[in-house]
Amino acid sequence: xxxxxxxxxxQAPPPAPPKPYxxxxxxxxxxxxxxxxxxxxxxxxxxxxxxxxxxSRYGPSFLSGLGVTLILVISSIPMGAVLSFxxxxxxxxxxxxxxxxxxxxxxxxxxxxxxxxxxxxxxxxGSFRPQLESIGLWWFFRDAWNCALFTFTLNTAAYQAxxxxxxIESVPRGQHEGAAALGLPERIAFFKVILxxxxxxxxxxxxxxxxxxxxxxxxxxxxxxxx
Amino acid sequence: MSGLSAAIYSGTAGIxxxxxxxxxxxxxxxxxxxxxxxxxxxxxWGDEIAYGFLVxxxxxxATLPLGLAIGxxxxxxxxxSERSLRLSANIYTTIFRGLPELLTLFIVYYGLQILVQQFLxxxxxxxxxxINAFVAGMIALGVVFSAYCSxxxxxxxxxxxxxxxxxxxxxxxxxxxTMRLIILPQLIRIALPGLGNLWMALLKxxxxxxxxxxxxxxxxxxxxxxxxxxAFQFFGVACVLFLVLAMISSVVxxxxxxxxxxxxxxx
Numbered sequence: 001x002x003x004x005x006x007x008x009x010x011q012a013p014p015p016a017p018p019k020p021y022x023x024x025x026x027x028x029x030x031x032x033x034x035x036x037x038x039x040x041x042x043x044x045x046x047x048x049x050x051x052x053x054x055x056s057r058y059g060p061s062f063l064s065g066l067g068v069t070l071i072l073v074i075s076s077i078p079m080g081a082v083l084s085f086x087x088x089x090x091x092x093x094x095x096x097x098x099x100x101x102x103x104x105x106x107x108x109x110x111x112x113x114x115x116x117x118x119x120x121x122x123x124x125x126g127s128f129r130p131q132l133e134s135i136g137l138w139w140f141f142r143d144a145w146n147c148a149l150f151t152f153t154l155n156t157a158a159y160q161a162x163x164x165x166x167x168i169e170s171v172p173r174g175q176h177e178g179a180a181a182l183g184l185p186e187r188i189a190f191f192k193v194i195l196x197x198x199x200x201x202x203x204x205x206x207x208x209x210x211x212x213x214x215x216x217x218x219x220x221x222x223x224x225x226x227x
Numbered sequence: 228m229s230g231l232s233a234a235i236y237s238g239t240a241g242i243x244x245x246x247x248x249x250x251x252x253x254x255x256x257x258x259x260x261x262x263x264x265x266x267x268x269x270x271x272w273g274d275e276i277a278y279g280f281l282v283x284x285x286x287x288x289a290t291l292p293l294g295l296a297i298g299x300x301x302x303x304x305x306x307x308s309e310r311s312l313r314l315s316a317n318i319y320t321t322i323f324r325g326l327p328e329l330l331t332l333f334i335v336y337y338g339l340q341i342l343v344q345q346f347l348x349x350x351x352x353x354x355x356x357x358i359n360a361f362v363a364g365m366i367a368l369g370v371v372f373s374a375y376c377s378x379x380x381x382x383x384x385x386x387x388x389x390x391x392x393x394x395x396x397x398x399x400x401x402x403x404x405t406m407r408l409i410i411l412p413q414l415i416r417i418a419l420p421g422l423g424n425l426w427m428a429l430l431k432x433x434x435x436x437x438x439x440x441x442x443x444x445x446x447x448x449x450x451x452x453x454x455x456x457x458a459f460q461f462f463g464v465a466c467v468l469f470l471v472l473a474m475i476s477s478v479v480x481x482x483x484x485x486x487x488x489x490x491x492x493x494x
Contacts (some may be wrong), residue, residue: 112466
């Protein structure tokens with residue numbers, strides 16, 4: 001019988017087993033390689049094709065296109081927001097007639113492509129030129145810029161109305177009842193209690209809508225003399 | 228082989244001409260629009276617009292399985308334990324959700340054409356190649372659809388509890404069988420509303436392919452509007468046709484949702 005007189009010295013942990021080379025790892029490296037190749041290819045194309053002359057020729061028109069896009073977005077989103085209020089009121093109204101009108105408006109603008117709406121307004125209203133001239137609106141619809149602004153405003157109003165309606169309906173019933181229990185009139189309850197809470201919910205979809213609108217701007221390219 | 232495909236083609240064309248809702252024996256345009264600009268045949272634009280409707284609908288239907296399949300694998304890659312696979316899947320979604328659809332379409336239509344041409348030129352084949360506008364539209368829309376679809380499917384995957392996978396293991400299923408029999412049915416049920424929204428967006432995006440020359444609803448009505456100078460009528464018809472497509476698909480989707488939820492309803 002022997003007694004151990006020394007402690008066993010602490011040992012390093014065994015080396016981690018090598019990671020198996022899985023199929024997922026293979027596909028991952030291949031996909032990353034493809035993206036890297038794309039990035040390098042685009043970079044090289046830009047460097048090789050760098051031409052100050054081209055830049056000075058097309059640069060200004062690029063910039064003016066950017067300006068047109070920005071102005072269209074910045075002006076049509078707030079106008080759509082203003083227009084969406086009566087639509088939401090109609091949509092949530094107890095009156096059958098108004099709620100149907102608002103529903104049809106929203107369904108039409110959300111169910112058809114923006115580009116078809118643009119064509120309908122710009123080319124389509126052109127066939128009503130005599131009537132429009134007689135009521136003095138022809139100067140407005142003659143211009144591609146105005147038509148684009150008009151269509152985008154109507155379109156974004158329909159989408160924003162749905163966002164706002166969803167947000168208002170997501171506010172729990174108890175909030176209405178609470179406001180009523182405090183004796184607040186309905187109008188004040190709506191603006192001070194319901195709407196602030198609905199806006200918190202609506203903020204994120206509003207952000208999405210702005211991004212979608214900026215991208216949709218591209219389709220106004222098919223009208224002459226805009227973007 | 229060409230005889231067979233020609234037979235299939237003429238067969239489908241024959242069937243389509245019978246069930247055609249616009250210019251068929253029971254078509255709307257044939258019965259209610261004869262003598263107007265929307266009449267069928269050489270006197271009106273009814274049959275051209277009916278063809279455009281067919282192209283739009285078939286483009287959307289052909290894009291759906293492509294986009295769903297790519298989107299499913301991208302969603303799988305996004306929850307993989309392998310970092311490089313996750314990263315590259317995230318790059319894919321970021322790029323194709325960030326690019327406007329029109330730009331993606333141009334990149335596929337013109338860019339792919341140049342790439343294929345250069346590739347064939349290195350092999351010594353020097354003839355101009357033209358990519359089919361339908362295929363280009365299908366690829367571009369499918370890629371955009373798959374990027375959005377992967378996000379929807381990813382959130383649906385996350386909604387399925389881990390215990391479901393463990394139950395599959397406990398039953399002795401291998402991974403593919405667990406996916407097919409346990410995960411996929413629940414995944415479809417959770418993801419269906421999101422996929423319905425994406426399908427509606429896809430239907431509207433198909434209007435963009437008219438800019439690369441595919442004779443879809445918008446292009447056919449545009450040609451008719453330019454020839455007849457009755458722009459409002461024809462673009463109005465185009466909008467109505469898109470609305471009809473949207474209505475049909477909302478009916479189909481609500482039926483699908485009801486049928487996937489029937490297990491919950493019985494309780």
